[in-house]
Amino acid sequence: MLLGVIADDFTGATDIAGFLQGNGLRTLQLNGVPAADLGVDADAVVISLKSRSCPPEEAVADSLAALDWLRARDCAQFFFKYCSTFDSTAKGNIGPVTDALLDALDEDFTVICPVLPVNGRTIYNGYLFVNDVPLNESGMRNHPVTPMTDANIMRVMEAQSRGRAGNVPSRIMDQGVEAVRDALNALRAQGMRYAVLDALNDRHLEVMGAAVQGMKLVTGGSGLADGMARHWTTGRIDEAGPVRGPTVVISGSCSQMTNAQVAAYRAEAPAIAVDVDRAITGDAVAHADELAQWVLSHQGGLAPLVYATMPPDALKAVQARHGAARASEAIEHLFALLARRLEAGGIVRFIVAGGETSGSVTQALGIPGFAIGPQIAPGVPWVRAVGKPLALALKSGNFGGERFFFDAQSVTEGSK
Numbered sequence: 247m248l249l250g251v252i253a254d255d256f257t258g259a260t261d262i263a264g265f266l267q268g269n270g271l272r273t274l275q276l277n278g279v280p281a282a283d284l285g286v287d288a289d290a291v292v293i294s295l296k297s298r299s300c301p302p303e304e305a306v307a308d309s310l311a312a313l314d315w316l317r318a319r320d321c322a323q324f325f326f327k328y329c330s331t332f333d334s335t336a337k338g339n340i341g342p343v344t345d346a347l348l349d350a351l352d353e354d355f356t357v358i359c360p361v362l363p364v365n366g367r368t369i370y371n372g373y374l375f376v377n378d379v380p381l382n383e384s385g386m387r388n389h390p391v392t393p394m395t396d397a398n399i400m401r402v403m404e405a406q407s408r409g410r411a412g413n414v415p416s417r418i419m420d421q422g423v424e425a426v427r428d429a430l431n432a433l434r435a436q437g438m439r440y441a442v443l444d445a446l447n448d449r450h451l452e453v454m455g456a457a458v459q460g461m462k463l464v465t466g467g468s469g470l471a472d473g474m475a476r477h478w479t480t481g482r483i484d485e486a487g488p489v490r491g492p493t494v495v496i497s498g499s500c501s502q503m504t505n506a507q508v509a510a511y512r513a514e515a516p517a518i519a520v521d522v523d524r525a526i527t528g529d530a531v532a533h534a535d536e537l538a539q540w541v542l543s544h545q546g547g548l549a550p551l552v553y554a555t556m557p558p559d560a561l562k563a564v565q566a567r568h569g570a571a572r573a574s575e576a577i578e579h580l581f582a583l584l585a586r587r588l589e590a591g592g593i594v595r596f597i598v599a600g601g602e603t604s605g606s607v608t609q610a611l612g613i614p615g616f617a618i619g620p621q622i623a624p625g626v627p628w629v630r631a632v633g634k635p636l637a638l639a640l641k642s643g644n645f646g647g648e649r650f651f652f653d654a655q656s657v658t659e660g661s662k
């Protein structure tokens with residue numbers, strides 16, 4: 247196998263899997279670390295974990311279990327995939343997991359590269375930008391679970407890890423592969439453990455993709471994987487075909503773009519808001535039943551939307567009433583209950599917004615893995631469940647255009 251990927255959430259996993267498959271790698275996504283005896287015939291395997299915001303020890307243990315599984319399958323190289331907005335806290339989990347993977351592989355140096363220029367995630371002199379705005383001034387400053395308040399990735403990484411971080415600036419990326427390799431060697435010789443790679447455009451991705459060939463562990467966003475995969479493959483391969491039938495849209499993301507997508511969709515399609523206070527204070531089962539009935543009675547036209555999505559002020563009020571962790575957990579639990587009821591009621595396509603939310607829904611549906619289908623937007627492919635006739639679109643909070651929920655349905659419209 248060319249590449250084994252350990253992804254810290256489910257939307258992140260489908261994001262990178264979509265880019266690998268799009269570059270011609272036969273890619274399989276596995277939801278959690280699978281049973282040891284699963285046979286795999288693929289160029290790349292992506293293991294989705296739900297390790298972005300759990301306690302660091304749990305994230306490390308899950309990531310090492312995924313690494314062991316991949317190592318037993320002779321992966322040539324390993325990729326730790328985290329969010330292109332570097333979602334983490336001062337406790338982790340990007341730093342502790344990176345350190346644990348380096349130790350397990352007996353390595354002392356890696357790259358840190360949360361970029362995806364096609365979606366506006368770029369790094370300049372080690373500072374991360376989201377659509378040309380520094381990370382700490384972007385919508386990520388209001389994230390419910392991992393608010394990001396510093397754009398300097400060297401500083402953020404050093405605060406949660408064991409080593410020092412240097413930068414390979416964009417002017418070196420402009421000079422090409424040899425210059426980047428020399429810069430990486432120089433940083434390592436200076437005692438740096440991490441090299442934050444600048445990337446402003448696709449050309450930089452290709453250069454860094456070549457420069458990291460042979461590095462046992464790399465870490466970053468799907469832009470780095472796109473750059474790496476461009477050097478391995480020659481053409482496109484078949485994507486998983488469409489699934490037809492009853493559809494639901496579930497939105498548990500409170501990101502800026504998801505708020506805009508929910509507003510655009512609600513204006514034209516049937517939509518119902520989760521009663522968040524009720525979900526949190528104990529009546530989740532009855533509420534999930536009602537929401538499921540509502541979804542099943544609104545089939546026929548545009549798929550019905552169930553959303554907990556809120557703008558930052560309303561979200562802060564909910565978190566002040568109930569606590570942020572309790573609120574997130576309860577809402578994820580509600581969506582898990584809802585997903586199971588909807589599957590039982592005949593829903594076969596789930597369009598889900600939000601990484602944690604997607605993890606919760608996918609786990610509730612007991613889906614062991616995915617084959618990768620056509621891209622709806624950069625970083626968001628349709629995926630088809632292994633072993634069940636279900637299709638899902640797992641959308642990162644900030645990905646897609648304002649009409650994403652419409653777009654997801656029209657990608658497969660011809661086959662409805």
Ligand SMILES: Nc1ncnc2c1ncn2[C@@H]1O[C@H](COP(=O)(O)OP(=O)(O)O)[C@@H](O)[C@H]1O
Nearest residue numbers: 390499501554573574577578600601602603643
């Ligand atoms: N109205 C709300 N009040 C409090 N928490 C919420 C609300 N809506 C969603 N959440 C929680 O916020 C988190 C959003 O994270 P996630 O699903 O990963 O979205 P994103 O991809 O935008 O990061 C989830 O844990 C979700 O349960």
Ligand SMILES: O=C(O)[C@@H](O)C(=O)COP(=O)(O)O
Nearest residue numbers: 257258261329330601642643
């Ligand atoms: O790299 C990215 O931006 C995405 O792949 C990602 O990790 C998505 O996470 P969420 O925004 O939490 O959905």
